[in-house]
Amino acid sequence: MFEKEEKELEKLNHLYQDLQIPSDFGDQAIMDGIRRAGKIKKRNRQMAKVFLTASIVFLGLVGSVKVSDTMAAFISNVPGIEKVVEVIRKDKGLVAAVDHDYIQKVGIVDSHDGLKVSLDSVIHDEKNLIAFYKYEAEDQNLDIFPKDIILKNSEGEKLPFQMKQGTLWTKNKESLLEIKFPLSSEIQLPENLILSFTFRLGSGEVLEKEWNFPVILDKDKFLEKEEVKLDKKVVVDGQEIMIKEITMYPTVTAVHVTYNSANSKKIFGFNDLQLVDENGEKWNPTPLETEQISENEAIFYLESHYFKKPKELYLTFNTIRALEKDELWVVIDPEKEKVLVSPKDGKITEVVMRNEELQIKLNEKPFAFKKEIFNTLDPIEGQNIMGSMGMSFSSSDHFILYSVPYTATEVQEPIKLKLIDYPATIQSKEEVRIKVK
Structure with missing residues (x-):
């Protein structure tokens, strides 16, 4: 029983033993989100902590997820996987991905200079690379936060993917944190890569060294996207909205929308866009809910229904945000x-x-x-x-x-x-x- 999972863990162990890590990885770029937190801290140190704490509270709020018997068995067999489920429990699409064994266990620790950083596992598809990690300083009274989190190739060269969503701090040091790198169809993510961290103290001092994690992405943990062409027009208060297509990834569902340039109002987005199946089950917007492509084109992201396979599926909304173009x-x-x-x-x-x-x-x-x-x-x-x-x-x-x-x-x-x-x-x-x- 569970021989498949044991073989996968053994295979990962051999892969990481063979991977060489360069000694010099070059410069790093500061993430936009962390830079924002740093600016808040500069104006008001207490506000910086409030900013970080609020993000944790928002992502950690409430709600239990009913796990299947399959997931219960998988959780009991793979060490620490229950901590991943605790992090993603508000995203039913990611919970379904784990339920279907669509997660790659990593289990690497990099510890030096009084700081222990652990990379637990990753989930990846054509749209996202999601990593689950944690860190803990030997000095429990030390305020410390990630400064840069970037991706590199196996040669240590920085890859052009930027973290857009994630958690940087938690009071419970045993809990995992989640970071997400949106990927591009134009640039292929290499199979061999390195997830690299730098850290800063609450005082603003930056730790010079890096914490690096070599990852060889498992091809068996990768599923291709599915696309549905729609080209269906919806008219709301005289404003034309074209639902072009829906793309289903294991980690997210993307809804591609365009607006008629002749609309009298600028459409900013939807307040309650959802996918609903024949049983009334709903898939809601993700925290990173919108990608603005151009003035009249956007992609909206919902929880993934990739593993659900409903008999009937509907895209619904009740309100949109829009303003007359002469009031912008x-x-x-x-x-x-x-x-x-x-x-x-x-x-x-x-x-x-x-x-x-x-x-x-x-x-x-x-x-x-x-x-x-x-x-x-x-x-x-x-x-x-x-x-x-x-x-x-x-x-x-x-x-x-x-x-x-x-x-x-x-x-x-x-x-x-x-x-x-x-x-x-x-x-x-x-x-x-x-x-x-």
């Missing part, structure tokens, strides 16, 4: 701390200058809307805006504050910020049937 610009007078132009619904009401930042108030309850509404990568008029934007709120707030980096000059001209998202909604119950194989 917000104009602010930084000298007078005044909002000159904003959407007609009056939700953007106040602005104050504080610590070389413009703090813009949006009257919207945080539990109902947790999106960034400005982005420095979009067209912005005004030469004094530099750096990353941010947002802050608490559970007791009835508004959200958006922070825009701004350095005052003697002559302060009004600046314009383009909205990339906004809590203006259109209600319309829609259902698109998906042909299943």
Whole structure:
């Protein structure tokens, strides 16, 4: 019994023994998400801890997952796999992947300079590489966090994949953390690769050495995507939305959508996009829910139903976020701390200058809307805006504050910020049937 799993673990052991690790791996790039946390910490050290803790609480909230007898047997046989299930229990697609033995056990430890880092396991397909890891310092009182987490090839050269989602800290050092690297169809992920970590202390000091983990991706733990062409048009309040196709990966389902450029409103996204089968079972958006391809094209990510194989499947939504195209610009007078132009619904009401930042108030309850509404990568008029934007709120707030980096000059001209998202909604119950194989 369980001879298959024993052979797989034995095979991995031989593979890692044969893999050579270069002694010098070159420079590393700082991840956008960690850089954001660092900027928050610089403004307010306590806020940095709140930022990290909140992400853990958000990902760790609630809910038990009913595991099958197959998974129960698999969990009891593979050491530590129950810790992976604990991390992914809110994503039914990933739970199904583990249930179907779609996970590669790694079990490597790199320990030096008073820090022990363990790479437990990975899940990978054409869309994502997901790794489960943990770390612990010998000094239990030491505040320490990952600084860079990057992928390299077997020669130590940095690969062009950037971590977009993950957890960096947990109070329980026995629990696993999860990191996700979105992959590209244009660049092939090598079979032999290295997952490389650097760390920083709570004081800001960066540890010089690296913690490296050679991984040989198991071809037996790889399944190809499945695609369903749709090209179905949905009209909501006169706005045309084309559902182009749905692509099913073991780790995620991708919904490819385009908007008619002649629409009078800019469509930002869906509030409640779901997949629903004939029994009413639902697959919800993932934390990394949207990839904006162009002004009128986007991909929305839902939990994977790859292993479910329903008899009937529907794509449904009840509300979309959209705003008239002539209301997309917000104009602010930084000298007078005044909002000159904003959407007609009056939700953007106040602005104050504080610590070389413009703090813009949006009257919207945080539990109902947790999106960034400005982005420095979009067209912005005004030469004094530099750096990353941010947002802050608490559970007791009835508004959200958006922070825009701004350095005052003697002559302060009004600046314009383009909205990339906004809590203006259109209600319309829609259902698109998906042909299943």
